Amino acid sequence: MKEKVKILDQECIGRVIMRIAHEIIERNKGGAGLCVIGIRNRGVYIAQRIAACIKQIEGMDVATGALDITLYRDDLALATGQPLVRKTEIDFDINDKNLILVDDVLYTGRTIRAALDALIDFGRPKSIQLAVLVDRGHRELPIRADFVGKNIPTSKKESVEVYLNESDGSDEVLIAEKE
Amino acid sequence: MPWTKKDLLGLEYLTPDEIELVLDTAESFKEVSTREIKKVPALRGKTAVNLFYEPSTRTRVSFEVAAKRLSADVINISVENSSVRKGETLIDTGKNIQALKADIIIMRHNCSGAANILARSLDISVVNAGDGWHEHPTQALLDIFTLREKIGKISGLHVAIVGDIAHSRVARSNIWGLTKLGAQVTLCAPEMLIPPGIETTGVKISSNIDEVLKSADAVNVLRMQFERDENTAFPEQLDYFKKFGITEERLAKAKKDIVVMHPGPINRGIEMSSGVADGGNSVILEQVTNGIAVRMAVLFLVSQAKEAKQ
Numbered sequence: 001m002k003e004k005v006k007i008l009d010q011e012c013i014g015r016v017i018m019r020i021a022h023e024i025i026e027r028n029k030g031g032a033g034l035c036v037i038g039i040r041n042r043g044v045y046i047a048q049r050i051a052a053c054i055k056q057i058e059g060m061d062v063a064t065g066a067l068d069i070t071l072y073r074d075d076l077a078l079a080t081g082q083p084l085v086r087k088t089e090i091d092f093d094i095n096d097k098n099l100i101l102v103d104d105v106l107y108t109g110r111t112i113r114a115a116l117d118a119l120i121d122f123g124r125p126k127s128i129q130l131a132v133l134v135d136r137g138h139r140e141l142p143i144r145a146d147f148v149g150k151n152i153p154t155s156k157k158e159s160v161e162v163y164l165n166e167s168d169g170s171d172e173v174l175i176a177e178k179e
Numbered sequence: 180m181p182w183t184k185k186d187l188l189g190l191e192y193l194t195p196d197e198i199e200l201v202l203d204t205a206e207s208f209k210e211v212s213t214r215e216i217k218k219v220p221a222l223r224g225k226t227a228v229n230l231f232y233e234p235s236t237r238t239r240v241s242f243e244v245a246a247k248r249l250s251a252d253v254i255n256i257s258v259e260n261s262s263v264r265k266g267e268t269l270i271d272t273g274k275n276i277q278a279l280k281a282d283i284i285i286m287r288h289n290c291s292g293a294a295n296i297l298a299r300s301l302d303i304s305v306v307n308a309g310d311g312w313h314e315h316p317t318q319a320l321l322d323i324f325t326l327r328e329k330i331g332k333i334s335g336l337h338v339a340i341v342g343d344i345a346h347s348r349v350a351r352s353n354i355w356g357l358t359k360l361g362a363q364v365t366l367c368a369p370e371m372l373i374p375p376g377i378e379t380t381g382v383k384i385s386s387n388i389d390e391v392l393k394s395a396d397a398v399n400v401l402r403m404q405f406e407r408d409e410n411t412a413f414p415e416q417l418d419y420f421k422k423f424g425i426t427e428e429r430l431a432k433a434k435k436d437i438v439v440m441h442p443g444p445i446n447r448g449i450e451m452s453s454g455v456a457d458g459g460n461s462v463i464l465e466q467v468t469n470g471i472a473v474r475m476a477v478l479f480l481v482s483q484a485k486e487a488k489q
Contacts, residue, residue: 068207071219071249071479082181082483085207085476121216 003177004161007152010171013133013164016149017046020131021053023147028098031058033126035094037065038102039115040086045166046133047102065090067101072114090122099125100147104162106132109143134173136160182480186298186305189314190355198356202324204476205469211248212471221479222251226281229255230272231308232263232288237443238308238318241467242285245474254281269293270300277303282482286310291348304481309348318442319352321473323360325466326397329438334361339391341367341423342401342450345374349442350401354380367391368423369414388423389432397438400425400450416449425451430460438462 031054038047044066051062068086131147136154161174227246246253283304291311298305309315344350344366364382385391439460447453
């Protein structure tokens, strides 16, 4: 691994998430009927922060959930490493809700494809909108984000590393060259 | 920690970490059965074969439900209508199932060690659903899962296993699993139902149920298998109930929140009273529900392990 470049620091991440929250409220004309579901692991923490920002702005609680997409992956049969199956926690009805799906990095789009399949098994939301902290390009499926924290043009040789306080003890986004 | 074994043959062969991995994975799978659409595509395109040489309803159905909730295709073979009756050997049957390109064989057999033999002879996964008096790993895993869910931990617990230990693969698997995770196990039964040499596994043995219940955090009550062996001596049913049956009177002197388990089917009035079976300490039906999650986890892990090897 070569030198890492910091793309976002703690303050930037805070501002970006606040902006995304504002955009979500603007697009959906308020916080009513919204719920925020994060993809495990780091998407969950970003989802909780977005929900906290929405509460700060609109003064209302927004339901948040956690989605594990392992069982819906299209590479389960090929995966060389073994994915750990973690818990999905969506303890509210998603029918007719405007659902904000949250992940840390949008890359090939395959995770989001799996997440959409999983969500449809839970019900029929009114809409599903996608919010990501970082969009690094290189899509392999026709998927785009509705809310993007930062667009980072990358090469496939690079990796984007997201660290969050809740899981890693610090807030930062780094870009690194793979060897 | 990744799962590397293509088979699940018994808890004797698992490390504490591997047992914990199954339990943790099962915890994630439990949620699937609470959904309106109780199905995930994880094993789509895989074929699981239930190969049962002994009659079984609950275990077979539990495995079938688990496999179907993972989107696997399930085929049930019961020996009564199979070519086994025409003299086919176990290994030949296994190789034929493998040649059908099935991915997992779930086998119940009346001979101890049958699953081990089959697993050695085949490249596909073998899951032991009970072999003779040897092991019944998924039953013990679901017992331990239920206990962990109820009490929050296994290490340091005192678990009593009561009843027909000698003829019980459930007891053997539970002893392996519980002791590996750091629980103290006491076996409680008439002397004739305690297998010789079992104390080498680190368990205590008692024939005084009231004494054992005083300090037990949980009691796993085994079924008296009167149908299994007509030639060995068995205690008289009423006499057994008087000396070892779990009753409300006995439970009143135990720890207030003692967990009462039973692998089913229950002989009411022989191993335990109806009041206990249906009472507040009983988790017998939760065990059935948890059995699905545990078996989903096992089927998922063994199929993933095989993929990782290729």
